[in-house]
Amino acid sequence: MSELFPRIYPHVDVLLEAELKSTEEDFQVTEMLPFTPSGTGSHYWFFIEKRGLNTQEVAKRLAQLAGIPVRDVGYAGMKDRHAITRQSFSVPVQAGTTPDWLSLESENLHFLEMTRHDRKLRRGVLKGNHFRLVLRHCQGEPALWETRLQHLQKTGFPNYFGAQRFGHRNLQEVSRLLSGTARKMDRHQRGLLLSAARSALFNQVLAERVRQNNWNVLLAGEIVQLNGSHSIFLAQANEQENLQQRSAEWDVHPSGPLPGRGGLSPENQAALVEKQALDALPEESETLGNIRHWPQQLAAQDVDAARRALRARPDSLQYHWQDASTLILEFSLPAGVFATSCIEALLGHEQVRADRLDLCVD
Incomplete structure (x- = not known):
């Protein structure tokens, strides 16, 4: 079991089918930072192209050298x-050392740029990601694909965490961690598991909003998130009309919970929907324990509560047919948004499973 429940998407009359990630070349991601390194400072900065390696493996090679x-x-x-x-x-630059960085070059790792900056690159300091995806064995009329792509760009898609976030057995390990029976692990592993738990609970709430067809509108008592920001606020009744207009303009978004301690809580209808979604979780699972207790257990792990927008949309979307059944897409997404969820919304159904993927794209 890789996830709690399937991701579901808004109803479409015709489901589309395609194959994603037939080869590594079919799934290309380029990170976009919100600034350019200064060129001087106490840290080396590298822009690296990799394949067949995850981020942590590259970090280990750099650290070892x-x-x-x-x-x-x-x-x-x-x-x-x-x-x-x-x-x-x-x-970080080490006094008296000049590592031979290019010695790390291989068919799976290439240094595209080397420069310096005055501080460390921190997690989350990311504008977004640009994607080039190849969909093979596409089934359906090209005109239908193009109509759906235009609709996707206009209305967006449910902002699910993709299957990558959950790995093969991450949630089983989460259950052990939260119950205090987990094996010893390092900080990185613990962080991945806690993130997987919060992501699963968020997806559960979002799936309920999709079922109720209110995932892309502001409910009474909504916790509203500003576009392109982590800033949130509680929607007041006297602001509802103005906020709905801002939501239509993609200036603000409805949000879902990343459970933990503290934080703002929704009210009224929005609170009821979240409660319904989390109360639907089983009290006891053979492999995952009492999932209903996860929000409280996450708070006990000193994880701070946060919110995540329920919707996202591709920016600068371009597409062309390489041949009658091969569609090439290029688009950008905000940081933390999964391209696989975008493609699933295009198809109209869950397609990507955790056993085909490795790690998240943040």
Whole structure:
């Protein structure tokens, strides 16, 4: 079991079918930072292209060559192993050492840029990601594909965490961690598991909003998130009309919970929907324990509560047919949004399973 329940998408009259990630070249991701390194400072900054390697493996190689703990290597987000990905890393300059960085070059790892900056690259310091995807064996009339792509760009898609976030047995390990019976693990592994738990609970709430067909509108008592920001606020009744207009303009979004301690809580209808979704979780699961207790157990792990937009949409979408059954897509997504969820919304159904993927693309 990789996830709690399937991701569901808004109803479409015709389901589309295609094959994603036939090869690493079919799934290409390029990270977009919100600024450009200064060129001077106490940290090396690298823009690296990798394939067949996940982010942590590259960080370990950089750390080993530099003779530093891997925790000192900076990167903005995790990237999939089974893809061609381009992302930035930072390594602190060690006095008296000049590592031969190019000695790490291989058929799976290439340095595209090397520069310096005055500080470490921190997690989450990311504008977004640009994707080039190849969909093969597409079934359906090209005109229908193009209509759906135009609709997707206009109305967006449910902002699910993709199957990558859950791995093969992450949620089973989560249950052990939250119950205090987990094996010893390092900080990185613990963080991945806690993130998987919060992502699963968010997806459960979002799926309920999709079922009720209110995932892309503001409900009474909604916790509203500003577009392109982590800033949130409680929607007041006297602001509802204005907020609905801002939502239509994609200036604000409805949000769902990333459970933990503290934080704002929704009210009225929005609170009821979240409660319904989380109360639908089983009290006892053979493999996952009492999932209903996960929000309280996450708070006990000193994880701070947060919110995530329920919807997203592709930016700068371009597409063309390579041949009658091969569609090439290019688009950008905000940080933390999964391209696989975008493609599933295009198809109209869940398609990507965790056993085909490795890590999240943040």
